[in-house]
Amino acid sequence: MVQLRKRRKTDETVETAPSAVPESVTQVIDPVAIPAGDPLETVLLSTGGPVEVADLELESEAISEIRDAGVELIVPLVGQGELLGALYLGHRLSDQPYSTDDRHLLGSLASQVAPAMKVAQLVREQQAEAKERERIQQEMEVAALIQQTLLPKELPSIPGWKVDAFYRPARAVGGDFYDFIDLGRGRLGVVIGDVTDKGVPAALVMATCRSMLRAAAPRHSSPSAVLMEVNEAIVPEIPPAMFVTCLYAIIDTGAGEVVFANAGHNLPYVRTAEGVIELRATGMPLGLMPEMTYDEKVYRMDSGDVMVLTSDGITEAHNPDREMYGFGRLMGRVAKRGKDGDMVNAIVGDLEDWTGVEVEQEDDITIVVVRRTSSAEDAASAFSPDSREELLASFAVSSIEGNEVLAIARVAEAVGSLGLGGLRLERLKTAVGETVMNAIEHGNENDSSLDVNVEVKATAAAVRIRVSDHGGDKVIPDVETPDLEAKLAGEQTPRGWGLFLIEKMVDEVRIENQDGTHIVELVMNRKGDA
C-alpha cells in the first residue's frame, strides 16, 4: 500500500517532502491492507477512479479501518485488471472537498503510476528470485564441495581384490557418501551411507557422520559396535527430522570374510557362482534414537564373487511413466555377467536406459563394487591392461591315465601360432602334462566318467592354461624341492616330482577351489629368457 499524508485540522502549512514536514502539522497514515476478496477490492477494480470513502456502504473490515485512519478519498492503482495498490488521501489542507479537477488529476496520476508500479513489482520479484537462486546455487556449491572434499580420492589397491566406486550428485546435492578405511592386518572397512535431506545441512551431517565412523572404526573389530557408537554420538547432534542410513562392512582380504552391520541402508547384493544373494542385517538408521543395536552378519566371498553396494538414488529413480527402477531390476542387473570390471558402468547404463539420459537426476547416485578377483584375473592383471584375451582352445579329456598326452597335443596345437620359443613351448607342454596328470590321478581319482577341462587363452603378453577337475575339496600340498639324495639313498619314494616340475616350467602357477572344482592355472609369458 502507498503511504499518504493526513493533515491535522489545526494545520497551518504543508510541506510536500516528508522529511521536511514537521511532525506537528502532518501525519502519516498507516497503510491499511485490503484483503483479497474484500468487497472493497471489487469496488475499486470496477470503478477504476478515485472513490469517496463516505459514499461506500460495504460490509468490509478494510473500510472500517480506512475510515478510522481518516482516509477520505481512495485512488485505486489498477494495472492489467489487477489492483496493484491504492492512494489514501485524508482531508485537503484547505479543508475544501476534493474537486472534480482534483479527481481527474488523481485519476490521471494513478493511471501513470500503476504501470510503473507493476514494473517495479516485477523487478522486485525477479530480484528476489534471482537472489534466492543465487543463494541456492551457492548452497549447492558448498554442499558439493563438502562432499567432494570428503569422498575418497583413491580406491584401495589390494591384491586379490578389485574395488570400484561411482558417485554422481543430483543438482540439489543429496547426502550420499562412501568411504574406505584401512584397518590394518589386511582388513578393509567399507562404508556407504545416505543422509536424509539435501544441500548444506545434509553435507554437514554427512561430514560429521564420516568423521565419527573414521574415529570409531579402528577401535572396534565389530561393525555393529561401530554403528552403535556412531549412533550414540550423532543422536544429540543431528537436526530434527534428519537421519543417516549406513552400511558398514569389514573385509578380511586374506580370508575373504565380510562382517557387516546395516543401519537401515539398501541391502548389498553379492553375485556368486550360484546367483545373486542379499546380505541382510537389520538396524535402525543412525541419529533416530539412542540405544539402538545392530545385527551383525558374516559372509565369505569366494573368488569371482562381486559385492555391490548402492544408494537409493538408483532404486528410487523413475522412468517417464513415473515407475521406479526398483530393487528387482537392480538385482537382475547385478546378476548379469558382463565384462570384468564393468559392473558400475552396467548399472549406470541400465539406469539411464530406464530414466532417459536427458532427464535431470532426482537424487545422488552412489555405487561401490567390491570384487574378490579369481586368480585368473590376477594373472591377467599382470598382463598389459589393454591387451584383450583370446580363447584359443577349450576341451575336455576323460580321466584315464595317459590322456595328459592328448591334452599336451591339443595345447601345443592351440598355441602353435603364438611363436613361443622352442624351449618355452616344451616347458609349457611338460607343465600341462603334469597338471592334467595330477587332475586325472588326484583330482578325479582316475574316474573315467569325470572330465578334466582345459582352457587355453592368450593375450599379447602371455598364455594362460586353466586345468580344472572335480577335486575341489582336496588340499594340494605346498610345493617342495624334492630331496634327490634321500630318494637315491632309498630313504624317500622316488616319486614326488610333479608339482615341482610344474612350478619350474612356467612363469606362474595359481591354484584355487571353486564350488568343488579344483583349478590350476599356468601362466607362461610369451617372451622370456629362452
Place this chain on the structure above:
Amino acid sequence: MSGQGFEVVVNQTKKGSIIKLSGTVNRAAKGKLEAAYELASTTDGQILLDFRQVEYINSTGIAVIVGVLAKARAADRDIGAFGLTEHYREVFEITRLSDFMHIYEDAKAGN
C-alpha cells in the same frame, strides 16, 4: 607326440652297456627299464641310457629313472645318458639328475 608305449633294448659292449629307450617314459616304463638295467648291469663298465628315441618323459618317468639310478648307486655302478633334447637336459638339471649321472652329447662320448 604320439603317446606311444615304451620300448627298451640293451646293447652290451666291451666298455659297458647301452640301454636304448624309445617312446614314452612314464610309470609304465618301470618294469621294462628295471629289467633292462638288471641285464645291462651284468656287464662291467658304464651303463648308458640312450634317450634319442624318447618322445616324452613325465614326472613318473623321472621317478622310474631315479629308481634305476638309486639301484646303480647302491651297486656302485656308473650311469650316464645321452641323446636328451635340450628341454629334457634342462629337466635333468632342474631335478639334479645330471648331478648324479653324466650327460653326454652322444654315445661316442660315453662308450
